[in-house]
Amino acid sequence: MANSSDANPTPNTPATPAAAIYPASASFNQPVPSSTAPAETYSLNAAKSNAPSELDWNATSAPATSRPHADNVATAKRSAKNSGWVLVGCNLLVFVSSVCVMVLELTASRLIAKHVGNSLYTWTSVIGVVLAGITIGNFLGGWLADRAAPSKLLNWLFLTASILCMSVLWLDGIASNQQRPESMGWPTWVVCIVSMVFFLPSMALGTISPVVASLALSQSHKVGKTVGNVYAWGALGSIIGTFLGGFVLIDTLGTRAIVALVAGTLAAMGFLSAGSQWAFRSAVLFGWMQFVTMVGLAAAVTDVGVRDIAAWLAGETPSTNDPFEQGDYGRPWSKYGKRLGGQLHALGLTLGLREDQPGEYHDESNYSYINVTQTTTNGERVTVLKLDKLIHSYFVLDNPTALNYDYEKVYAAVTEQAVATWARSTTVSLGDVRRGIEQYRQANAARLDPLPLDEGRGEGLDALDEAARKVLEGGSNETKAEQDSDQKSVSLSLKEISQQLPSWVTFDAEKQTLSLRGGMTPELKAELLRRHPYANYWQAVDRLSEMTRRADWGDFSSVPLASLPKDVTIPAGLKEKVIYDRHLQCLNVYRTLNADDVQTLQRLGDLEAVTYREAVERLYRESRQIGTLFLGGGGFVFPRWIESMFPHEPLIHVAELDPGVKAAVQAKMGLPPDEETRVVTTIGDARNFVEDRVRWNAEAVKRGEKPVLYDFVYGDAFNDFSVPWHLTTKEFSEKIASLLHPTEGIYQVNLIDIYPRTTFPGEGKTADGTFNRIEGDLPEVLTRLAGDADEWAGAPAPYEGLEVSQTDDFSGYRLAVRGVMSDPLRDRLLKLGTGKSGFAEAVQKLYDMSHKQRTGRFLGAYVHTISLVFPYVYVFSSEIDLPHAGRDTFVIVASKRKLDLTDLRQASQHWSGAPFASLKPGTEGKRPLAYGQMGQILANAHGIVLTDNYAPVDNLLSAVFDER
DSSP states (O other): OOOOTTOOOOSSSOOOOSSBOOOTTSOTTSOOOOTTSBOOOOOTTOOOOOOBOOBOTTOOOOOOOSOOOHHHHHHHHHHHHHHHHHHHHHHHHHHHHHHHHHHHHHHHHHHHHHHHOSSHHHHHHHHHHHHHHHHHHHHHHHHHHTTSOHHHHHHHHHHHHHHHHHTHHHHHHHHHTOOOOTTSOHHHHHHHHHHHHHHHHHHHHHTHHHHHHHHHHTTOSOHHHHHHHHHHHHHHHHHHHHHHIIIIIHHHTOHHHHHHHHHHHHHHHHHHHTTTOHHHHHHIIIIIHHHHHHHHHHHHOOHHHHHHHHHHHHHHSOSOSOHHHHHHHHHHHHHHHHHHHHHHHHHHHHTTSOOOOTTSEEEEOSSOEEEEEEEEETTEEEEEEEETTEEEEEEETTOTTOOOSHHHHHHHHHHHHHHHTOSOEEEEEHHHHHHHHHHHHHHTTTTTOBOOTTTTTTSGGGGSOHHHHHHHHHOOHHHHHHHHHHHHHTTOOHHHHHTTOOTTEEEETTTTEEEEESOOOHHHHHHHHHTSTTHHHHHHHHHHHHHHTSTTOOSOEEEEOSOOOTTOOOBGGGTTTEEEETTTTEEEEOSOOOHHHHHHHHTOSOHHHHHHHHHHHHHHHHHTOOEEEEEOOTTOHHHHHHHHHSOSSOEEEEEESOHHHHHHHHHHSOOOOGGGOSEEEEESOHHHHHHHHHHHHHHHHHTTOOOOOBSEEEEOOOOSSOOOGGGSSHHHHHHHHHHBOTTTOEEEEEEEEEOOEEEESOSSBOTTSOBOOOSSOOOHHHHTTOOSBTOOEEOOTTOTTEEEEEOTTSSSEEEEEESSOOHHHHHHHHHHTTTOHHHHHHHHHHHHHHHHOOTTHHHHHHHHHHHTTOSEEEEEESSSSSOOSSEEEEEEEEESSOOOOSOGGGTOSSOOOOOSEEEEOOGGGOOOEEEETHHHHHHTTTTOOOOSSOOOHHHHTHHHHHHO
């Protein structure tokens, strides 16, 4: 029986190979060595071994011809030991290169997102380009391994990969300045951008594995085990690199630092694999790695980061144990560190390695590149939150109720209108209010002591000469009459005031209560307070309070006020802050007014007057108690608007995916700490939050407890480059519906798409030089709407969706349809144009053409999907009138009850436009009724229902991508 090739030879029967296994670089024309000649092997240091040839696994042993010498046995053992260490080194090399590949791939997705977004196209392009680079690199690596000794190749391959990885820092900046050709589609453009930056580094990294495999095979006759080990360690490196990059490095170091780290790691591997090539090692260690370190620091560090590191080092290496002296010791280090970091930052900007400007907030989380800047708009300080390449939020620090985006204004207007028409009733007891005020006055008697009459002298015009004072004190008869009128009218009782109340507020004289059906809007509250003689004084206090809360307040403000109410005297406890100037007839403030100060000022005067005001305020607050859920926090602008406008114990839950975004908003956009705000944030995916809440509610009901339900849910997680498809599906909308109030719940979502306009005939001229126009006459109901040339006018009901425009020479008309012309609209238009063949032909052409276009399908599919869950659906655009034909933001309002949204200014001044499309339930089980342009929107869905099984969101938005 033949001995196996890996059997240990005995002294009496030494194994003799029938064939030798050669390294991959050996020439096939070399003579076969004798049984006593050592086989050529490769090691990391390129030294040749004196070990005997390894055996082929199919070889049989030959008869023994001689007894091996003792020194040959020892040499064989040393060679086997050396080969084992070489194989370990090979596994280490392929492990490290695989780690670098995956870290670079994850980094690619984050870097590219700043230029092309974070859509499915981005991830597809990154994965495809990196795999393509590795594939070609594998081929080239195998080709090189057959033509040169692996030990001579590896160091150069690692160095090449390091250089190409480092080039990513410059290529990324170049890619950000490229303009997409109009003829190139968005997916193709994303592939080109990713290829430009990451193809060559991926290809260079791909050349390493084949060469390492060739080196490993040269050291072992166990081909299967050796190749398996190489593959296994490569796969393990990919796994480690994936988790290391995704869970640790990106959030800790940032993408630019990671690129430099990968380049430095590859350079270090090149240094280690160079063996005895001391010139190469010296060049890498003292040349290239120094360059990588300097460029990496210039690309990644900031003045604050280096300052903190320097301060930490100073704190760790003090020359004394005295904490005060330690602080003195650390300050020069911090100052030096900040200066050094600033210089490195400036160097990075000069070299084109980075775009972040000093003084701005920059962070890279696991989800986004976060940038917060400040600007001034209309005299107000505005902070701007930018995520990747898109501006996400504007927030006015001094005015949390200011809304900048149109969709936020629509949200606010719909919210106020819905609250105002709630079927709920709120009642306030005047007796309870009065008792609360009396208790407050007793507890704060010392604080409410009035100022002596001579306090405040020297303020305002009291310092003028006697003649000027007499002139001003004389005043006009009209002013005196107005003041006298104010003084007399303050004696009105609550009963007298109640007789002036509007019909929507009920006063019960017997029970001494005020009642209101629905929620009171700010405008209605202001109307009620204006009915009282104290109104001007209360308004002045509120205005001063707002002024002193501004960040740029200059320690003095003044508000005109003809006179103080008769029974109002500024208390001594506030004399350092507030003084009324009777000569200038204004109320002045010299210090910031806190909440207690404002409450004190507003509770001065006649008890009945204060009781009325507090009752109105309480009725306002309690009638507006609200429960809200936000899917996405962003700049937390609208949650804070809710907190300001609905202050009575609001329920404000926010599901925010990125903890880095919340940290940025708290650091630079004024979001208070969690314990100081009613905004409760849960970090995590919005769908996970919703599913958890649905499950918790089900468990609460089983326990006999009340579930947590919301009046409003706001979706703010969509943009045109990244739409989380799992938040668009019918199943998710059903879960949202289950979390809403059973009869009054409303779900508002904003999304970005293009609502297309299909025109007939097209622009241009005919062969005879006349402008293209519809032959024959148009119905008069359409022609009387047409305005100037190229200005589209919408048709009246029931022809919404059709638009008409005159030609440039006013010789005729052109028609357009928005979305996809529905069958009912076509039938109505054909009936309207009976006997007008040219018009009928144009209608049919528009019908056919609109059904062929593929723009706006995401809007159609989403509205179609959500209409299967909610009975009432309303669609707004960012235009007050008709939506334009370009990229636009749409707000979808899905409600469980009918809403009157035709005149939103009745409830607020945020938005005046009406929905351009709406859907309401049909009667007696009939199909839903489409109003406005809802028929065209639904037709543009082409029957698509977004489900957990099928939601091609990125494909539906391809036209929006192309417009970018």
